[in-house]
Amino acid sequence: MEEGVEPLARERDAALADRSLSAVACVRGQSVGQDKDIRVFDVQHINGLEFEAVFFIDGLADRFPDLFDKDPYVGTARAATFLGRTRQWFGSA
Numbered sequence: 001m002e003e004g005v006e007p008l009a010r011e012r013d014a015a016l017a018d019r020s021l022s023a024v025a026c027v028r029g030q031s032v033g034q035d036k037d038i039r040v041f042d043v044q045h046i047n048g049l050e051f052e053a054v055f056f057i058d059g060l061a062d063r064f065p066d067l068f069d070k071d072p073y074v075g076t077a078r079a080a081t082f083l084g085r086t087r088q089w090f091g092s093a
Helices: 004-020 063-070 071-075
Strands: 023-027 038-040 052-059 078-087
Touching: 004 023, 004 038, 052 071
Parallel strands: 023 038, 052 078
Antiparallel strands: none
16 A cells, blocks of 8 residues: 555665666655656556556555455556566565
8 A cells, every 4th residue: 555655665775776776656646756767656546557567566465455356457457568476575575
C-alpha cells in the first residue's frame, strides 16, 4: 500500500547504488524521476500508465487482499516488455 512505497524505494535505492541506478518513491501517483530511475508505485496509482518492466513482490496479496482482489489485472497489464515477480519485501528475503 501507499505507506510501503517510500521504505521499499529506499531499500532498493541502497541495493542498486553499486549499479549506478536509483529507486525513486512515487507517492500519491507522482511520476517523478529521470529516465533511468526505477520508480516505485502503489498499484492503485498505475492505471493508464505503461512501464518497460513491472515487478510484483510475493506476499503483497496476502498482506493487502482488498487491493489485490480488484487490481491484479491493472498491475500486470502495465508492462510493455517485461513482467517479473520477486520474493523481496522490504528488508526480508
